[in-house]
Amino acid sequence: MSTRNSSAPAANAAEPAADAAALRRSVAAGAVGVFVHWFDWAAYAYLAGTVATVFFPAEDSTTGLLAVFGVFAVSFGIRPIGALVFGPLGDRIGRKRTLSLVIFMMSGATLTIGLLPGYDAIGIAAPILLVVLRLIQGFAAGGEFGSAASFLAESAPRRRRGFGVSWLEVGSLLGFLAGSFVFLLLSAGLDEAQLTSWGWRVPFLVAAPLGVIGFVIRNKIEDTPEYRALEAGGTVPSSPARELLRSHKRELLQAAGLMAAMHVPFYAVLTYLVTYETDHLGHSADSAALLSTVISLLGLVLVPLFGRLSDRVGRKPVFVAATAALLVLSTPAFLLMRTGLAGTWAAGLLLGAILAAILGTYAVWSAEIFPTRTRQSGLSVAYNVTAALFAGTVPYLMTVLISATGSTLVPGPYLMVFAVGGLVAALSLKETAGCALLRPEDIGEDVREDVRAAPAERASA
Template identity: 65%
Template sequence: MDGQQWAAERDNSPVLKRSIIAGAVGVLVHWFDWAVYAYLATTIAEVFFPDQSKAAGLLAVFAVFAVSFAIRPIGALIFGPLGDRIGRRKTLSLVILSMTGATLLVGLLPGYQSIGILAPILLVVARLVQGLAAGGEFGSAASFLAEYSPSRHRGFGVSWLEVGSLLGFLGASLTIFLLEVTLSADAVAAWGWRIPFLLAAPLGLIGFYIRQKIEDTPDFRILEERGKIADAPLREVFTGNWRQLLQMAGVEVLQHVTFYVVLVFLLTYQTQYLGLSSGGAALVSTVTSLVAVVLVPAFGALSDRVGRKPILLSSSVALLVASYPLFLLMREGGLVGAAVSTIGLGVILALILATHAVTMAEIFPTRVRQGGLSIGYNVTAALFAGTVPYLMTFLIDRTGNLMVPAFYLVLVGVVGLIATLTLRETVGTPLLTAQDLAAPDPTAEPEPAPTERA
């Protein structure tokens, strides 16, 4: 594929639209399931851990939530380097099939009252499979979208990955809201909780079909045609790109913790600790997701004009300055205060979501991009994302201080600020680098050693 063909394919509007849908649809399914599990934590505790106290059952559900994150780095180590060897499209298809099957299993599982201890064991198995698949989703999708997006609109194109994640959360919160207003609490506990998990299965199959119909990225195909595919991408990313991995760790701590506080933990926080109704808290979360869905592509497009660093720096400073006042308003202001403060946090989150994925994609060379993104994203997710609900619940329970989440967000704002300051500005940089094209062909025969003349 020559340069003109490559540029033409990037700028082909129907191809670009299909690639955006293919990249975002699996993320939507993944986060729909993840959010539904978190939103239904209290009900799932009753179904699978009925012999525990209310607090212990909730902690058990969040522990299973965290375990599924703990295994994500293994999924990253499998699917990340695999995508750098066999292509983005194939790994995207593999992970969405795995994710869909595990989500369907959760929706069909009998409860503890039916099969005893086997019920929570199977729940853990299903969540582990979901965790493995999730370990390959972000790196595959972010690489795919970055490599398909035109350079001048790359921030906008890659931002749709997080639009997909927000739509997943939006769909989940809206589904929970509809369950709350149409079914009794007993009906939700008996069978209604299964509906969202069962709805995710056909969405996943549609996503698989779409991903099967799209070509792999132009960048990856160029590497294939020139024999530049990395023979050992895992070793290469650790030996040649360790600095980028550290930078990504800092940025992703900022992203993960803010994401999980705002869109996962706040629903439980507002109902369990602030006394809001489940329906009211779900409605606030839905409105916040809608605001972020609109703002993320707008901020992504803005980053194409002003740069990635100003957007990321603004988000870190905003967390430092605004987290405490917003949580104070949430605690004291009733439903209106909760809505205003949650939306304010959602705006800060949108700044992060709009730019973190494209910035990280731009700092890694194409040969190891999917592996680097997968490892950096999922190691930090295992340590700092899945632990958010459990850690916040534990600390509030031990300290009695309802401002714990605000202090945590201030801390990650500091981490994000330091990490962003170490980054170079990446807007407009080519994704195929000299490191990619100068690499030796791993499939080529070695040159014969020169022979001595007599």
């Protein structure tokens, strides 16, 4: 009896350590893909001028630059198609397999871009191949978020699920910062000729081994307990996309509302704000880039804290407070920017903190509103359709609207519109923090009781 009593505390003490180790493995597997994706995204965006010189005829530099950004836009446009393929595929064959497949495709295309000969070497084949490779990257990226968010939500302990899933966005911010940092090093260390000759290839070649590491990590993990429960019970859906559209249209629209309220401030604050500062406020490019970097660093700290807070007080209070703050403070923030550099920094950091609260909660809340049978399909479609419609269009629409109205306050009301959409979606949703992800509709009555109980046992850890 005494032996059992003495061993029990040791076993109980080991449970949190095992739980923390499992969470770290899950976070690494889930976040590595978004890191690689955003690293590539930042590198391509910052090197757009150089890529235009390498891959498009030199007679018209403006046309070449427009072509590069056109290729950039096309990679966004194809993501919903990738979502429609990889989302249902993940619900049919598992999260692990789609996680491995999408990072293999993204990294392979990125490596090939880094090795691709330019226009001077192979002529028109160069821009054609660039377009094809960017399409492959965009297609694979359409499956990244849904796979990773489903995997993290289903792998994290129930009471720490918000914290676990929030690291998906930490991976995004880290990838964005890493891509920016590599560009800064290249710009400082190489002259224009070196950058055009070979320097532009470095970020794409660096991303390839990162992708290999991610592939190895993802290939070694087990699939999630929830998905294994579907397999054990023989209830893996044969047509999850049809099931999603037939039975979960409401959830799909709600998730889209949450995600649109994330996409627009993300691109407005972290990408468009740099252009806004230089073009409309008269600040230097160095100052604008520094503020963007500081906002990203702030997000690295705040996003997991807001994810953890949502575990404690609920998804709804955190997300509703954040979108309400975005609604009330967006226009005053852009008014504050007019007062000078100090006002711009104060407003930028305020908007960055609001964005961090949204980033810390939207993904886990979206994951929790879908049943396991259609979770990856729902997340993939909602995320990528809203990204294609609202994310990549932010800089273009801001430029057009400011030109048409003559008012530099346009970004404020534009953010307010999507804050309202996010609020409507959030207020229509029930609180889901701490909920079981495996629902009665996911598993038939003939499933063994031990399979049925597995997620509940894991949640108590």
